[in-house]
Amino acid sequence: xxxxxxxxxxxxxxxxxxxxxxxxxxxxxxxxxxxxxxxxxxxxxxxxxxxxxxxxxxxxxxxxxxxxxxxxxxx
Numbered sequence: 046x047x048x049x050x051x052x053x054x055x056x057x058x059x060x061x062x063x064x065x066x067x068x069x070x071x072x073x074x075x076x077x078x079x080x081x082x083x084x085x086x087x088x089x090x091x092x093x094x095x096x097x098x099x100x101x102x103x104x105x106x107x108x109x110x111x112x113x114x115x116x117x118x119x120x
Contacts, residue, residue, distance in 0.1 A: 067112060069104055077108040 078088040086093040087103050094102040 066116070069108070069112070071102075074102065074104045074108065078105050081105070081107060083107075 074088060078085070083105060087097060088094075088105050089102070091102055094100075
């Protein structure tokens with residue numbers, strides 16, 4: 046059975062598949078940055094990151110990439 050067959054049919058004949066996803070938490074970012082030995086304050090220091098152009102901490106880009114690759118490999 047293909048992934049299109051496992052979805053719900055719409056009036057237009059398109060199949061909708063359920064979304065798989067993950068909510069990234071503050072703990073995920075801190076743990077990943079620590080495990081990969083990335084001490085960048087932009088990921089770890091809330092006070093310092095608040096003064097930067099984004100105004101808050103950023104999720105480690107390798108964590109973002111890893112999560113994206115893992116989610117795509119399931120389909």
